[in-house]
Amino acid sequence: MSKVRTVLVTGGAGGIGRSIAEAFAAQGDRVVIADRDAAALARVAGELGVGAERIDITDAAEVAGAVERIVAQHGPIDVLVNNAGLLSLHGALMELPVADYESILRVNVLGTYAVTQAVARHMAETGNGGAVVNVSSIGARQPTPGMGGYESSKAAVDAMTRWAAVELAPHGIRVNAVSPGPVLTPMLAEGMPEGSEARAAWESRIPLGSLAATADVAAAVAFLASDGAGHITGTCLPVDGGQLLT
């Protein structure tokens, strides 16, 4: 029987985060979801029967307080999934306002950093090792016009994954990322209904022919956090139906 772990999933009230939380809970882990959307957080935590912490990941003091509360209530954190992100703000290079670009970087880069730093300090102090999985994007490696602000934030997440992996390895903490292509979250399904031109345009770029399900991403996250991935650190694993091959 494997050990019950305490797992923190940021952005757990959203489409992919909910699925990730569900996957860990199904394995018998103690899951805490954190999100800045209080109403969605309470709803999803209630539906899944998991713990909840309302935090804005860009507020380092809030993040540190939440980590302390989680440890007090649920025990040392074994797994961190940095999934919270801003993904709906886009614009062409000659048009995207600097302030919009700054807000993308604030959440996706600095927010991910704040949570990683707080949890890494806790894991190192506890001395039990641990696993961190970041939710990046294949956009970090393959450009789509109009999406460069978001994509460059995820390139920074990839670099942060490697940075954290080398520095945290001596503490027995593995750090990896999953890099999804477009994922069929409820939000995306609404904006790109089946049969729409937008859906067909994305599907035509994917060799396996369909967008990822949220469960496809969750399965990869669960694997990278598992003992089965015990010798894997610093990698960014595409979950993209082969899109990066095209």
Ligand SMILES: NC(=O)c1ccc[n+]([C@@H]2O[C@H](COP(=O)([O-])OP(=O)(O)OC[C@H]3O[C@@H](n4cnc5c(N)ncnc54)[C@H](O)[C@@H]3O)[C@@H](O)[C@H]2O)c1
């Ligand atoms: N949906 C896709 O096609 C896709 C593809 C590749 C990567 N991703 C990545 O997957 C992750 C989850 O995306 P999703 O599609 O589920 O989006 P989503 O908007 O449904 O979920 C994101 C969640 O993060 C939370 N959040 C945002 N900013 C926050 C902050 N400052 N503090 C705390 N919580 C915050 C939101 O409230 C939301 O619940 C993101 O990092 C995104 O970049 C998504």
